[in-house]
Amino acid sequence: MRIRTFGRHLKEGTKNIVRNGWMTFAAVSAVTVTLLILGVFLVLAMNINHIAEVIENQVEITVELDLSIEESQISPIEDQIRNIDGVKSVVFVSKEEGLEQLKERFGEDAYLLEGLEEENPLNDIFIVKAYKPENIDYIAKEITKIDLVTGVDYGKTTVDKLFAVTRWIRHIGLIFVVGLSFTAMFLIANTIKITIYARKREIEIMKLVGATNWFIRWPFFVEGTLLGILGSLVPIVLIVFGYEFLLEKLNSNLTLSFFQLLPLYPLAYQISILLVSIGVFIGVWGSMMSVHRFLKI
Amino acid sequence: MNYMIEMFNVWKTYPNGVYALRGINIKIDKGEFVYVVGPSGAGKSTFIKLMYREERLTKGKIFVNGFNVERLKERQIPQLRRNIGVIFQDYRLLPNLNVYENVSFAMEVIEAPKKTIKKRVPEVLELVGLKDKMAALPNQLSGGEQQRVAIARALVNNPAVIIADEPTGNLDPETSWEIMELFEKINFRGTTIVMATHNKEIVDTMKKRVIVIKDGKVTRDEYRGGYSYED
Numbered sequence: 326m327r328i329r330t331f332g333r334h335l336k337e338g339t340k341n342i343v344r345n346g347w348m349t350f351a352a353v354s355a356v357t358v359t360l361l362i363l364g365v366f367l368v369l370a371m372n373i374n375h376i377a378e379v380i381e382n383q384v385e386i387t388v389e390l391d392l393s394i395e396e397s398q399i400s401p402i403e404d405q406i407r408n409i410d411g412v413k414s415v416v417f418v419s420k421e422e423g424l425e426q427l428k429e430r431f432g433e434d435a436y437l438l439e440g441l442e443e444e445n446p447l448n449d450i451f452i453v454k455a456y457k458p459e460n461i462d463y464i465a466k467e468i469t470k471i472d473l474v475t476g477v478d479y480g481k482t483t484v485d486k487l488f489a490v491t492r493w494i495r496h497i498g499l500i501f502v503v504g505l506s507f508t509a510m511f512l513i514a515n516t517i518k519i520t521i522y523a524r525k526r527e528i529e530i531m532k533l534v535g536a537t538n539w540f541i542r543w544p545f546f547v548e549g550t551l552l553g554i555l556g557s558l559v560p561i562v563l564i565v566f567g568y569e570f571l572l573e574k575l576n577s578n579l580t581l582s583f584f585q586l587l588p589l590y591p592l593a594y595q596i597s598i599l600l601v602s603i604g605v606f607i608g609v610w611g612s613m614m615s616v617h618r619f620l621k622i
Numbered sequence: 623m624n625y626m627i628e629m630f631n632v633w634k635t636y637p638n639g640v641y642a643l644r645g646i647n648i649k650i651d652k653g654e655f656v657y658v659v660g661p662s663g664a665g666k667s668t669f670i671k672l673m674y675r676e677e678r679l680t681k682g683k684i685f686v687n688g689f690n691v692e693r694l695k696e697r698q699i700p701q702l703r704r705n706i707g708v709i710f711q712d713y714r715l716l717p718n719l720n721v722y723e724n725v726s727f728a729m730e731v732i733e734a735p736k737k738t739i740k741k742r743v744p745e746v747l748e749l750v751g752l753k754d755k756m757a758a759l760p761n762q763l764s765g766g767e768q769q770r771v772a773i774a775r776a777l778v779n780n781p782a783v784i785i786a787d788e789p790t791g792n793l794d795p796e797t798s799w800e801i802m803e804l805f806e807k808i809n810f811r812g813t814t815i816v817m818a819t820h821n822k823e824i825v826d827t828m829k830k831r832v833i834v835i836k837d838g839k840v841t842r843d844e845y846r847g848g849y850s851y852e853d
Binding site: 327329330333526527529530531532533534535536537538540541 | 674696697699700701702703704707708714716727728730731732733736775779
């Protein structure tokens with residue numbers, strides 16, 4: 326394409342946007358709402374994923390040993406656990422130590438536990454850590470097979486619940502975004518259709534004197550792209566600044582600082598690039614939908 | 623293979639079941655001036671539209687300036703149309719563009735170089751006799767003048783053939799004659815012209831080749847013929 330031709334297409338596409346003011350506004354608003362909701366869901370999902378990962382990495386397996394276990398039987402079990410693939414560390418906590426830790430945790434209420442030393446109800450346990458969180462399941466299963474192990478607990482339910490929440494948020498977000506994307510595409514297609522109707526004769530003459538289809542398409546392509554980009558501006562600004570504000574609030578409040586949210590960068594870049602791309606995609610698709618039918622002359 | 627237009631057993635059936643053309647065979651030489659006449663609804667417009675592939679034929683073969691029209695791919699159609707200038711009864715000018723712009727538009731959209739456009743447009747406007755009205759808008763012109771702009775637009779890209787569908791249909795007799803003289807002049811310079819018309823007087827006076835289409839068939843094809851198709 327000649328540079329002059331490209332300039333012409335840019336000019337024509339921009340002209341159309343200005344000319345159909347209200348339709349442009351409607352189409353851009355639709356893209357804005359779509360991308361805003363998409364952006365919020367994305368930030369939410371990314372953060373929940375991140376938190377889930379952090380928690381998952383902290384997951385340890387608690388291995389309870391039989392109450393009747395002899396001291397001499399303990400270290401062979403420890404060796405067996407150590408030999409399982411993917412095990413990072415194994416720490417033995419005797420029932421006496423366990424009781425001490427429990428008392429510490431009870432703090433002022435520790436008196437409630439007094440007398441338990443005589444008939445300690447706790448088990449001797451091993452605390453096992455894995456190199457990779459995805460190995461936890463396998464390691465836990467292997468440990469269960471060992472004799473004299475009465476229970477294996479690794480907070481599976483907590484992690485699973487967290488992932489279930491993430492999944493739900495992803496599904497709901499997806500449904501919203503798909504529905505809204507179609508609305509936005511439809512509105513963009515309509516906006517461009519109006520432009521096309523207004524220029525029906527022009528297109529007809531172009532076709533008759535032998536303009537190529539792409540020559541005719543380009544201005545509408547430009548128009549769709551611009552509508553998509555315009556629609557992504559407000560969501561990007563709102564989400565990036567909103568997130569920055571949220572991070573500041575959380576960090577200044579110590580009780581909430583255990584929430585390890587993702588840092589502003591590179592999240593801001595990722596979200597911006599993603600939203601612009603999706604905006605452009607919606608815009609281009611919408612415009613191509615309506616041009617298509619008019620080119621069959 | 624020196625003909626400008628060749629049709630071999632061309633059939634056209636519309637999706638609603640109307641048989642517009644039933645086995646047309648025709649050869650038009652380079653540089654010919656041909657009238658296509660016949661009653662309304664006899665298939666004249668279809669005959670014209672098939673040549674620049676606004677309509678597609680159902681059966682047969684059409685060659686226009688060496689292009690096998692039916693076999694062209696979608697993206698090759700612009701190449702065919704750059705060889706053909708089309709003129710309509712209703713002029714089809716762009717109302718917001720002035721005379722010069724209406725003509726240059728046809729060159730711009732096929733991406734002709736700017737220099738060529740600047741040189742060529744005044745030339746063509748001079749040929750059609752509108753050099754003094756380059757800045758006028760279509761609604762400031764008479765019907766005859768508007769049709770001249772349309773003719774200039776059809777000519778500007780130097781097509782091998784001009785196809786006109788009832789070009790004098792909206793014009794008074796005197797203006798029609800002026801337009802016909804212009805077509806003669808264009809034909810004289812070597813451009814093939816195929817014109818569908820209802821204008822009996824013109825056809826009878828000009829004594830050119832006349833193709834009569836009736837009920838989708840060529841019922842008469844005479845050189846130096848007259849209009850009459852009632853027999």
